[in-house]
Amino acid sequence: MPASAVPRATRRAAVLGALTGALLTGCDLDLPGSSSDGTASPAPSPDLELADAALAATDQALALVTAVRSAHPALRSRLDPLVALHRAHGQVLTDTGASAPPSSPVPVPRRSGQALRQVRAREQGLQLDLAGWSVAAQDGALARLLAVLSAGVAQQLADPGGALR
Structure with a gap:
């Protein structure tokens, strides 16, 4: 199949998967404020606080997507990629030593169009927050x-055939 016939989202997903896989297998984030024996250092580092914030925001996005899927069964298959994405991101962040309180229940609009707009707005905010935290991080791996x-997250937002279009 010629390269031009391959959907862009597939190439993007492959690149993202490769990058995430490389980070998962190639990086051992030992952030100050976390330790390998599971005990916390006395003062959490700013980077650990960033990782905690990223995990909390990711968990909140997952809670919203999950609630929308439950309230609007017709949207389930469209939102499945976001569920998988946020679960994978949550696991990667947990592996850095990050922790977050459990997410609270999220109200969902009755209309599916409004619910999708709410999810899109949350995803856009998450994408911007993650980008900002990446700039603020002191540790290069984080x-x-x-x-x-x-x-x-940006790939999910940009995918013309994706859940949020």
């Missing part, structure tokens, strides 16, 4: 990780 996570 900065790259947050940038890759931001790119993953």
